Amino acid sequence: MNPASDTRERILHTARELFHARSYADVGIKEICDSAQVQKGSFYHFFPSKRELAMAVIDDMAEDWAHGFIAEAFDRDLPPLERLDYMIDAAYYWQKAAKDLEGRMPGCLFGNLALEISTRDEVLRAKLNAVFAKASSQFEETLDEAIEQGLIAPLDCAATAQAMLAYLEGMILLAKTRNDPEVIRELGPAIKTLRIGGAAEN
Amino acid sequence: MNPASDTRERILHTARELFHARSYADVGIKEICDSAQVQKGSFYHFFPSKRELAMAVIDDMAEDWAHGFIAEAFDRDLPPLERLDYMIDAAYYWQKAAKDLEGRMPGCLFGNLALEISTRDEVLRAKLNAVFAKASSQFEETLDEAIEQGLIAPLDCAATAQAMLAYLEGMILLAKTRNDPEVIRELGPAIKTLRIGGAAEN
DNA sequence: ATCATAGTAGACCAGTCGGTCAAGTCAAGG
DNA sequence: CCTTGACTTGACCGACTGGTCTACTATGAT
Numbered sequence: 237m238n239p240a241s242d243t244r245e246r247i248l249h250t251a252r253e254l255f256h257a258r259s260y261a262d263v264g265i266k267e268i269c270d271s272a273q274v275q276k277g278s279f280y281h282f283f284p285s286k287r288e289l290a291m292a293v294i295d296d297m298a299e300d301w302a303h304g305f306i307a308e309a310f311d312r313d314l315p316p317l318e319r320l321d322y323m324i325d326a327a328y329y330w331q332k333a334a335k336d337l338e339g340r341m342p343g344c345l346f347g348n349l350a351l352e353i354s355t356r357d358e359v360l361r362a363k364l365n366a367v368f369a370k371a372s373s374q375f376e377e378t379l380d381e382a383i384e385q386g387l388i389a390p391l392d393c394a395a396t397a398q399a400m401l402a403y404l405e406g407m408i409l410l411a412k413t414r415n416d417p418e419v420i421r422e423l424g425p426a427i428k429t430l431r432i433g434g435a436a437e438n
Numbered sequence: 439m440n441p442a443s444d445t446r447e448r449i450l451h452t453a454r455e456l457f458h459a460r461s462y463a464d465v466g467i468k469e470i471c472d473s474a475q476v477q478k479g480s481f482y483h484f485f486p487s488k489r490e491l492a493m494a495v496i497d498d499m500a501e502d503w504a505h506g507f508i509a510e511a512f513d514r515d516l517p518p519l520e521r522l523d524y525m526i527d528a529a530y531y532w533q534k535a536a537k538d539l540e541g542r543m544p545g546c547l548f549g550n551l552a553l554e555i556s557t558r559d560e561v562l563r564a565k566l567n568a569v570f571a572k573a574s575s576q577f578e579e580t581l582d583e584a585i586e587q588g589l590i591a592p593l594d595c596a597a598t599a600q601a602m603l604a605y606l607e608g609m610i611l612l613a614k615t616r617n618d619p620e621v622i623r624e625l626g627p628a629i630k631t632l633r634i635g636g637a638a639e640n
Numbered sequence: 641a642t643c644a645t646a647g648t649a650g651a652c653c654a655g656t657c658g659g660t661c662a663a664g665t666c667a668a669g670g
Numbered sequence: 671c672c673t674t675g676a677c678t679t680g681a682c683c684g685a686c687t688g689g690t691c692t693a694c695t696a697t698g699a700t
Contacts, residue, residue: 264686277690399609406606419600423634430631432627
């Protein structure tokens with residue numbers, strides 16, 4: 237019953253690419269339909285509105301992440317600190333590949349959407365927030381383990397995890413603004429210097 | 439000759455507020471005109487296009503910053519490390535005030551615009567990039583002085599300055615997504631732990 | 641064969657978009 | 671007083687927006 241049609245997935249995939257490459261507001265349903273070779277009627281058969289499409293796109297990408305590079309980078313078989321390096325590397329190569337292909341750095345879809353629509357749509361905002369919370373918890377686990385293994389001095393793992401996520405998003409923002417993925421490689425390693433709590437600093 | 443009309447400034451001011459509170463694409467010229475009590479024709483007398491308006495808004499805000507809180511926070515009479523605290527505080531109180539007033543955290547106008555349009559407009563992107571470069575140079579000066587005064591161990595000031603700016607923008611992004619300015623207060627102080635170069639880390 | 645149902649097709653809608661334009665108002669300079 | 675030119679007014683434009691609608695096809699169960 238399933239392979240009957242991949243229309244829904246084509247729409248989803250196309251929308252994700254277009255939203256990522258440009259922005260939510262800037263991509264119209266017509267363009268998505270044309271690009272996905274789908275008619276308007278089919279679109280509205282699967283998605284009740286553009287907003288719902290955005291929801292689905294976020295879910296779709298979050299799931300891809302969870303089973304893709306997040307699962308790889310935060311692999312519990314990797315030494316904790318190497319996971320951070322892996323993550324930075326993955327971010328770098330991804331953005332670089334995208335830039336080499338399309339000429340522009342798309343940045344992080346979640347970050348992009350968050351800044352664009354979180355003041356306009358509470359539900360979307362909450363959804364994006366949940367994605368970030370989950371990402372943060374991955375950092376937290378990593379930090380927990382690193383402390384457990386005596387690799388770093390004790391610190392406030394939850395807060396530091398958020399700081400690391402913030403730093404990652406900030407780096408990507410800066411890199412996108414400069415349209416230069418190298419920023420991530422330059423600034424990336426410093427993510428490990430971030431710490432909140434533990435040894436009293438200042 | 440000057441006080442004859444404040445139309446241009448009304449447009450500029452209104453546009454800045456609306457762009458900041460929502461987004462570039464989401465705010466139409468009609469809305470700006472209505473809100474500023476100006477007619478379409480008058481708008482196009484002062485600004486040849488919406489894009490040029492965006493340019494002017496960026497310039498306007500950048501100048502306000504340079505003479506406002508940037509000048510205060512990075513006051514050379516303040517001890518270097520205190521400048522960083524001042525900056526975080528200023529960011530926090532600003533966002534908190536905005537949220538208390540309008541219910542939502544607007545975030546950083548430059549960051550918002552950067553993620554929204556830097557893939558679509560090279561000139562705008564370059565302009566935003568210049569704003570960030572200037573901000574980064576403020577951090578750099580601060581770090582230079584801190585090292586000079588023996589307050590911190592030597593490090594790569596230019597790179598660390600960028601890292602700090604990235605962290606600041608990332609914090610604001612996260613705070614906006616959570617719609618909670620307290621994030622800035624929680625994560626802010628860790629900006630001083632960031633370091634690139636100097637004592638070999640890892 | 642029939643019928644329900646999922647999906648497709650694309651014309652159509654009201655409203656909005658950024659932008660144009662002709663017709664003015666008005667104060668300063670001659 | 672007349673002219674000039676900065677500024678204002680609001681009707682108007684074609685293109686495009688998100689979304690609706692009806693008619694249609696394909697499939698699979700009965």
